[in-house]
Amino acid sequence: MDLDPDLSALGALGGFFVLRTGAPPRGALPTLAQAYASEPPEGGADPLAERIRKVAHSLRAPELRVAASLAHQGLAARIWSVALGSAALYGRVPDLDPRLLRWDPEGGVPDDLWLSEVRPLPVASLDKVVREGHLAPLAAVLRARHSVSARLLWGNAGSALAGTVRMVDRWARETGRTDVRERARSLAAGLFAHPELSGTLDPATGRRRSCCLYYRLPAGGLCGDCCFDRPPGRE
Known part of the structure; x- marks a missing residue:
């Protein structure tokens, strides 16, 4: 089964798997390549900073490092879902070059993406x-800007991948x-x-x-897969 032109079959797996195609209806949006840039653009919008600020405001995060981790986990879950979902369902993966993926940093959850x-x-x-196209450059910029540890970020990525496998598994059983x-289980084992x-x-x-x-x-x-048995610092 090859990819269909609008990737419509992915939507059946759930909201995290939806990937819209073509031009965003609300006009031009930044690409993920812009979000992964090592330096914020001079005089222009900074999509990654905008997303982190939105997450911080929505969740009342006490520091930007916490919001950066949670924004990272949400985006990692979206990319894994689209890619692994396509591989398991179609037997093909869409080219998700960050220059081809447009992203709405002011959108809700799951993150809004257009290919x-x-x-x-x-x-x-x-x-x-x-991993190479998205997770590595995203982790690099978050480490540089917010001092989020590599161990935490790759823990986010692993957790997001495991969550994707569970969602595919649930749909497949139903x-x-x-x-x-x-296919999803086999591919995930190779990725891990x-x-x-x-x-x-x-x-x-x-x-x-690690903890997000x-x-x-x-x-x-605590998240369902948290490394802690109780929140640190609380009795």
């Missing part, structure tokens, strides 16, 4: 498309698509073999080995 052009790639390119479930992702989750429990800092929000608690 300018649908160009199919082989499933073998999945790691290169996501629809009887065991082929999609098995990479050194940057291999130690992010406990293989026995599926729990993280969600507990630091005023109303925050």
Whole structure:
């Protein structure tokens, strides 16, 4: 099964898998390549800073580092969902070059994404498309700007990948698509073999080995896969 021109089949898997194609209806939006730029643009909009500020305001984050981590996890979940969902469902991966993906930093959750052009790639390119094309440059800019640790960010990426597999698995069981479930699991196992992702989750429990800092929000608690048994600093 090849990619359909508007990737409509992805939407059946859930909101995190939706990838709109063509031009955004509200006019020009920044590309993810602009968001990953090492230096903020002079005199222009800074989409990554805008997103982090929005997350900080919406969740009343006590510091930008917390908002940066949560914004990162949301975007990582979106990219993994689109890429792994396509690979499992179509047997192809759309070219998600950051220059082709437009992003609305002021949008809601899940992040709003538009792909300018649908160009199919082989499933073998999945790691290169996501980890190299998105997660590595995004982690680099967040480390530089907000001093978020690499361990935390790759933990976010591993958690987001595991969450994507669970969502695909649930849809596949509900629809009887065991082929999609098995492809997703097999592909994820290969992705988790990479050194940057291999130690992010406990293989026995599926729990993280780092924390996304969600507990630091005023109303925050622990995520389902948190490495902690109780929020640090609380009795």
